[in-house]
Amino acid sequence: MGRDKIINEYFEWICKWVCDCKYSKRVSYRKLLMCLHNIEFTYLIPEDVNRAIDGCNLRQRFSDEKGYGCLLYDVLDNPCSVLEMMIALCIRLEEQIMDDPDIGNRTGQWFWDMIVSLGVNSMTDSRFDKDFVMKRIQCFLNRDYQKNGAGGLFTIKNCRQDLRKVEIWYQMCWYLDSVL
Secondary structure: OOHHHHHHHHHHHHHHOOOOOOOOOOOOOHHHHHHHHOOEOOOOOHHHHHHHHHHHHHHHHHHHHHOOOOHHHHHOOOOOEHHHHHHHHHHHHHHHHOOOOOOOOOHHHHHHHHHHHHOOOOOOHHHOOHHHHHHHHHHHHOOOOOOOOEOEOOOOOOOOOOHHHOOHHHHHHHHHHHHO
């Protein structure tokens, strides 16, 4: 199987985690997702390396599911993307913290909540503005967002902590506490 075909198959596979008819029925966000997948996830808080590791571990999950074995590591050898990090975080949140068979899988819900917090939820394919998205994501990566997390992955109303100084994992946990 060719390199490009595997790369495209992997992109489609990770997008399926968050793009089903429940969360994005009538509009396409493919350009936004591709843009997020083309931006390297960098971090200023050392503990956020764990989010990058989780993102790269999606590749192993894909490889195991598709039976690619070691071949995949020769093809997907780039650093973790913003999209991979976000989806991996949502999967971990759903599978390890919020799993509830009565409610069903909410991986997509967590992801689209992050998209809203980042301020890029209006970036459908028909309205996509790459420069705008790049600026928003750079603000997130540089932690140049509001103290309550608005502009980052999680916005927490009446937050007592400065989320710009806290690793993403704790931001997520506090976010869950604020919405549940």
